[in-house]
Amino acid sequence: MTTTTAPAPTREGPTEARTARANRTRRARNHPWAFAAPAFVLLGVFFFLPTLFNFVYSFTDWSSFKAEIGFVGWDNFTRLFENGDLGRALRVTLGYAVLVAILQNLFGLLLALLLERDTRVNRIARVLFFIPVIMSALAVGYVFQAILKPDGALNAILSWVTGTEVTTAWLGSTSWTLLVVAVIHAWKWMGLPMLIYMAGLKTISEDVLEAARLDGAGAWTQFWRIRFPLIAPAVTFNVATALLGSMNGFDIVQATTAGGPARSTELLNIFIFRTFGQGLFAQATTMSLVLFLVVVALAFPVIGMLRRREDVL
Known part of the structure; x- marks a missing residue:
């Protein structure tokens, strides 16, 4: 009765590891989302984030006459x-x-x-x-x-x-x-x-x-x-x-x-x-x-x- 042993896993050398990382980086760069990412970052920083803060500040008493900002609920709308x-x-x-x-x-x-x-x-x-x-x-x-x-x-x-x-x-x-x-x-x-x-x-x-x-x-x-x-x-x-x-x-x-x-x-x-x-x-x-x-x-x-x-x- 003969037994077979699985081959021991081989560890990548420094050259193979660098090549694998380079391939993964290349694939990530060629992904369609990589080209759209800068536009989404700009859209988020200059549109979505100000819009979010606009919702938040509408429920506060933010003004140039006060040093602190407090929550006032629906008072501004009223x-x-x-x-x-x-x-x-x-x-x-x-x-x-x-x-x-x-x-x-x-x-x-x-x-x-x-x-x-x-x-x-x-x-x-x-x-x-x-x-x-x-x-x-x-x-x-x-x-x-x-x-x-x-x-x-x-x-x-x-x-x-x-x-x-x-x-x-x-x-x-x-x-x-x-x-x-x-x-x-x-x-x-x-x-x-x-x-x-x-x-x-x-x-x-x-x-x-x-x-x-x-x-x-x-x-x-x-x-x-x-x-x-x-x-x-x-x-x-x-x-x-x-x-x-x-x-x-x-x-x-x-x-x-x-x-x-x-x-x-x-x-x-x-x-x-x-x-x-x-x-x-x-x-x-x-x-x-x-x-x-x-x-x-x-x-x-x-x-x-x-x-x-x-x-x-």
Whole structure:
């Protein structure tokens, strides 16, 4: 009877161990998560961590007037909703966001239809209309503030055209100033939906349009019955981004009106900026938390409604 004995385990030498470690390091470096890790670190440090602290500080009495920070529970929320300023700023912000979403998409769709043909002139025009998108929003706001003041360029042009002196304060009315600022915001960003709508229009098969023309459909019928329904995903993206993005508006309004006149254009972000500047840090973080929750609560039904519209069309 013979017995077999298992071979004794061999120990790796220094060279083999270094090679194994190098292979493991190489495999880790080539893993897809290794390339995404720096981006996740930056996202965590500069977005998730401040957002977490924003939730925490909303329930404290943090301010520049106290050396220590104490927990106060829901007192900040109670005071903000009781004095009415938060509700007023939210109403102004929602009105501004709706105006921007309508105007920005209207301007972008009209430009896409006008510049759809791939000609040299249209290519140059597309670049010109996209330039405001990459410009500083503060710079755009200050330029329009200079144009729209009573002794600005717009009134000078109107005075020359009409032959009478025009001194309209375009940014000084509590009735229409919010609309004027929304037009400026839509003008600055209309180049982006223009390109997205144009990309959607170019994906429509020419055979479908040719069949519609053979059936006697005019230009308007082709657009409303065929082309517009087929670019529904582009409409969803543009409306959602314009509406939710303008809820966080600040720079253009701050540069043109700074929330005036009579706080008629005071968006919630401007209100937060002023509150933080007064040293009331906890109240400012509470308002930013409310804005965050409003945007999240608005995003899901808006995107869901637009998605259902895509399915219907």
